Amino acid sequence: MKSKRVLSAMLVMTIMCYLVSGCGKSEQSGSKDGTAKGGGGNFPAKQATIICPWGVGGGADVIARKIAQVAEEHLGYPIIVENHTGASGTIGMNDAAKAPADGYTLVTANGPLFSLTPKFLDVNYELSDFTFLRGMRTVALMIITNPQKTDLKTFDDVIEYGKSEKIKYATSSGPGGDQYVVASAAFKSLGIDAEPVVFESQAEVLNAVVSGQVMMGLATPPAYYDFEEEGTAKAVATFYPEPVETPFGVIETMKNWGVDVEFAGMDCLAISSEVPEDVIKKWEEILTKVYKDEEFISYMEEMGFPVWDADSTEVQNFVEKQMDSMDDYVELIK
Amino acid sequence: MIEYIIAGFSALLTFESLLAIIIGLVCGIVIGAIPGLTADLAIILCLPITYSMDPVPAILLCLGLYCGGTYGGSITAILINTPGTPANAATMLDGYPMTKKGKAFKALTMALYASFVGGIISALILLFAAPNIAKITMHFGPPEYFSIAIFGLSIIASISNKNIIKGLIGGIVGIFVAIIGQDSVSGVVRFTFGSSKLAGGIPLIVTLVGLFALAELISKADYRPNEDMSRKTKLKIDRETVSFGEFKRCIKAMLVSTGIGTIVGATPGTGGGIAAFISYDQTKKMSKRGDEFGTGEIEGVAASESANNATTGSTLIPLLTLGIPGDGCTAILLGALMLQGMVPGPSLFKDFPDTIYAIMVGLLFVNIFMLIIGKLFTRYYVNITRIPYELMSAIIVIYCVAGTFSSEASTFHVLVSIIIGIVSFILRKLDFGVVPIILGVVLGSLVELNFRRSMVLSNNSMSIFISRPFSLIFLLLAAFSVVFFFYKLIKSGKKETT
Numbered sequence: 141m142k143s144k145r146v147l148s149a150m151l152v153m154t155i156m157c158y159l160v161s162g163c164g165k166s167e168q169s170g171s172k173d174g175t176a177k178g179g180g181g182n183f184p185a186k187q188a189t190i191i192c193p194w195g196v197g198g199g200a201d202v203i204a205r206k207i208a209q210v211a212e213e214h215l216g217y218p219i220i221v222e223n224h225t226g227a228s229g230t231i232g233m234n235d236a237a238k239a240p241a242d243g244y245t246l247v248t249a250n251g252p253l254f255s256l257t258p259k260f261l262d263v264n265y266e267l268s269d270f271t272f273l274r275g276m277r278t279v280a281l282m283i284i285t286n287p288q289k290t291d292l293k294t295f296d297d298v299i300e301y302g303k304s305e306k307i308k309y310a311t312s313s314g315p316g317g318d319q320y321v322v323a324s325a326a327f328k329s330l331g332i333d334a335e336p337v338v339f340e341s342q343a344e345v346l347n348a349v350v351s352g353q354v355m356m357g358l359a360t361p362p363a364y365y366d367f368e369e370e371g372t373a374k375a376v377a378t379f380y381p382e383p384v385e386t387p388f389g390v391i392e393t394m395k396n397w398g399v400d401v402e403f404a405g406m407d408c409l410a411i412s413s414e415v416p417e418d419v420i421k422k423w424e425e426i427l428t429k430v431y432k433d434e435e436f437i438s439y440m441e442e443m444g445f446p447v448w449d450a451d452s453t454e455v456q457n458f459v460e461k462q463m464d465s466m467d468d469y470v471e472l473i474k
Numbered sequence: 475m476i477e478y479i480i481a482g483f484s485a486l487l488t489f490e491s492l493l494a495i496i497i498g499l500v501c502g503i504v505i506g507a508i509p510g511l512t513a514d515l516a517i518i519l520c521l522p523i524t525y526s527m528d529p530v531p532a533i534l535l536c537l538g539l540y541c542g543g544t545y546g547g548s549i550t551a552i553l554i555n556t557p558g559t560p561a562n563a564a565t566m567l568d569g570y571p572m573t574k575k576g577k578a579f580k581a582l583t584m585a586l587y588a589s590f591v592g593g594i595i596s597a598l599i600l601l602f603a604a605p606n607i608a609k610i611t612m613h614f615g616p617p618e619y620f621s622i623a624i625f626g627l628s629i630i631a632s633i634s635n636k637n638i639i640k641g642l643i644g645g646i647v648g649i650f651v652a653i654i655g656q657d658s659v660s661g662v663v664r665f666t667f668g669s670s671k672l673a674g675g676i677p678l679i680v681t682l683v684g685l686f687a688l689a690e691l692i693s694k695a696d697y698r699p700n701e702d703m704s705r706k707t708k709l710k711i712d713r714e715t716v717s718f719g720e721f722k723r724c725i726k727a728m729l730v731s732t733g734i735g736t737i738v739g740a741t742p743g744t745g746g747g748i749a750a751f752i753s754y755d756q757t758k759k760m761s762k763r764g765d766e767f768g769t770g771e772i773e774g775v776a777a778s779e780s781a782n783n784a785t786t787g788s789t790l791i792p793l794l795t796l797g798i799p800g801d802g803c804t805a806i807l808l809g810a811l812m813l814q815g816m817v818p819g820p821s822l823f824k825d826f827p828d829t830i831y832a833i834m835v836g837l838l839f840v841n842i843f844m845l846i847i848g849k850l851f852t853r854y855y856v857n858i859t860r861i862p863y864e865l866m867s868a869i870i871v872i873y874c875v876a877g878t879f880s881s882e883a884s885t886f887h888v889l890v891s892i893i894i895g896i897v898s899f900i901l902r903k904l905d906f907g908v909v910p911i912i913l914g915v916v917l918g919s920l921v922e923l924n925f926r927r928s929m930v931l932s933n934n935s936m937s938i939f940i941s942r943p944f945s946l947i948f949l950l951l952a953a954f955s956v957v958f959f960f961y962k963l964i965k966s967g968k969k970e971t972t
Contacts, residue, residue: 195805196518196521196805196806196809197805197806197808197810201809202809202812202813205521205522205525205813209525218522222883224883225674225882226655226673226674226675227655227663227670227673227674228656228661230670230673231670231671231673231674231882234670235883260661261656261663261670262670264670308930308931314658314659314660314661315659315661316661317661335930336930337616337927337930337931338658338927340658340743341798341799343796343797343798343818343819344798347612347796347798348615350612351612351613351615353613353615353616353931354931362817363797363817363819366819366820366821367820370820439815442815443812443815443817444817
């Protein structure tokens with residue numbers, strides 16, 4: 141008899157668990173079911189979602205989560221970050237493009253999703269599908285060597301080495317990825333034979349360089365600073381359009397070596413272009429408040445993320461310009 | 475270091491931290507036990523809550539979910555032949571046969587003890603040896619990862635026994651599933667048949683749910699409650715617990731498996747599932763009762779559960795020292811740490827020593843609480859086997875669908891897992907084992923990726939795999955594993971003919 145009671149209690153608990161989780165889910169997907177109702181007069185009326193096309197814990201993801209956390213107070217409703225990962229970020233972008241244009245679904249995007257990925261993969265979105273809301277951060281891509289285990293202490297050494305040997309460099313993006321395309325274009329225009337060793341993450345790239353498994357790698361600040369401090373890594377050149385100031389000195393751009401290849405990484409927030417004007421305005425107002433928020437500013441500083449407080453037009457121009465230059469690079473490395 | 479540990483203790487011994495551990499564990503065990511829901515998902519769901527918490531309780535909550543989830547998955551693996559998480563697939567091999575013999579309580583208790591032993595030893599190793607182990611594993615590169623994965627695949631031999639051809643076919647089917655999607659080395663999209671949804675590959679949880687849970691349900695479709703003998707005779711669940719003799723017998727298995735789990739866990743990109751299979755296989759070879767493995771041998775449960783829980787401490791080694799996550803769960807933990815403003819890497823120990831030591835000491839507490847909570851509740855879990863199967867199956871289906879949907883928030887993946895379930899059912903009917911398939915799925919992409927990386931590094935020379943000591947060791951182990959299998963096969967063949 142006792143066991144029967146325990147059994148029925150367990151059953152009830154399971155059903156309750158299911159109901160609770162079920163309700164949670166339907167609430168989450170609520171943003172997708174809603175449809176645009178004329179203007180955004182009653183916006184905001186429910187929770188919003190930020191789709192992140194990359195995994196949990198990446199730069200764009202953690203910044204998006206911080207923005208969501210701070211913006212919640214200004215929106216008055218919870219903001220949930222959902223990671224729709226896979227296929228170089230296009231799955232998340234496709235989902236964002238398909239989401240109802242009611243203003244409750246934002247997406248974190250970057251330049252290459254428009255300038256590069258569509259050249260290699262079939263995608264169901266284009267630049268005109270999205271309106272950019274705000275820049276998030278800019279990222280400078282650096283060439284990193286290990287001065288302890290190799291003789292490569294400057295980019296001149298790298299060029300010299302490349303004249304006689306095939307260069308192998310560690311990167312966290314394969315063919316079709318931004319790092320691969322710009323690095324290949326740069327090495328090709330220098331007449332150097334180079335091949336990437338593709339790793340899963342930047343931490344793995346740095347580990348491969350620091351432990352001496354590869355001669356050099358591509359990484360972004362401040363991830364490699366710890367290693368540069370202990371002398372096992374050194375930035376020798378950057379693909380950024382302007383020289384980059386780091387705690388260890390100024391890193392020169394590719395132009396310094398006569399290479400006309402430049403690349404600035406960035407993350408930004410975007411929303412469907414079909415969202416009513418006034419809703420977009422409201423988001424811009426909320427984001428302005430977030431970017432002025434002390435908590436957000438100090439978090440970005442602590443993490444070493446340079447905030448890119450660019451407005452819609454700035455981001456749009458940035459992406460359009462990058463689309464043009466990527467066309468040239470891809471043509472070059474064909 | 476001692477002063478850091480003491481400081482860590484004082485940061486840990488707050489009401490909030492201890493509560494976080496207990497809540498994390500209870501939720502972790504429940505979610506881990508539900509097929510389709512994994513500790514990864516639990517941590518993702520908890521991330522928003524951790525914002526507002528202090529770093530120590532926030533991370534301890536995640537660690538409670540992680541350890542509880544890894545242990546909790548063993549409950550359903552033992553009771554209903556469906557692993558709650560990928561890490562518990564090996565527990566099924568002997569855990570479920572034990573349940574069928576009415577020894578579910580004993581199996582669950584052993585799983586708990588083994589999880590505790592594995593978890594606490596690896597937590598101690600993390601606390602005292604993390605920087606030293608990190609110094610070794612940081613020199614592990616593509617050739618070493620490749621060799622470890624090959625070693626993992628070699629287990630197909632001993633798991634398939636005489637069915638070696640079907641085992642190999644199963645392994646290849648698994649590898650095929652693993653390579654669907656965009657190849658990250660060349661960027662080429664493979665075997666997606668034009669579907670952009672498949673370009674991202676098939677998430678492991680989707681495969682797992684289809685392969686085990688749904689296929690198990692389909693194969694029970696002809697179940698007739700009225701003709702179920704065990705129900706008519708009221709199958710008695712033995713309340714017999716693990717005897718001291720049995721525990722003593724399992725000590726060797728647990729220690730070896732904990733060692734294997736610690737090494738595999740500290741190697742990025744692997745995880746509890748591989749550790750459990752390797753340990754299961756090694757224990758089977760070492761044990762006097764090796765031939766009884768697979769029929770409900772308690773050492774099998776002890777081996778796989780101590781190994782997968784041993785990875786919970788050691789996956790934190792590369793995470794905290796190098797910023798490299800050891801498995802899917804720690805990749806999310808990385809995010810949780812970053813949300814707290816801590817960037818994992820070499821400076822973490824310098825910049826946040828109190829917090830890091832509190833977390834590492836906290837992991838010891840997580841394991842101790844896990845033992846206590848498990849002890850209190852094991853007697854209730856057993857009753858799951860009393861739930862009428864027709865009800866149980868309905869509940870499992872609901873969770874499977876919810877779990878596969880939540881992994882990518884897409885109904886497409888629910889469909890994929892149903893298709894995998896049907897294929898898995900047909901393969902079962904044709905007498906194929908599903909374990910080689912899951913090994914292929916888990917290890918296939920690891921083998922391929924690291925082989926290709928190694929080839930780039932070595933200018934296409936195979937010698938890279940034998941010129942590096944650690945890589946050579948793992949390859950020799952793999953070779954030994956296969957040779958040992960054939961030796962035994964020939965020996966038993968001779969016995970049969972004479």
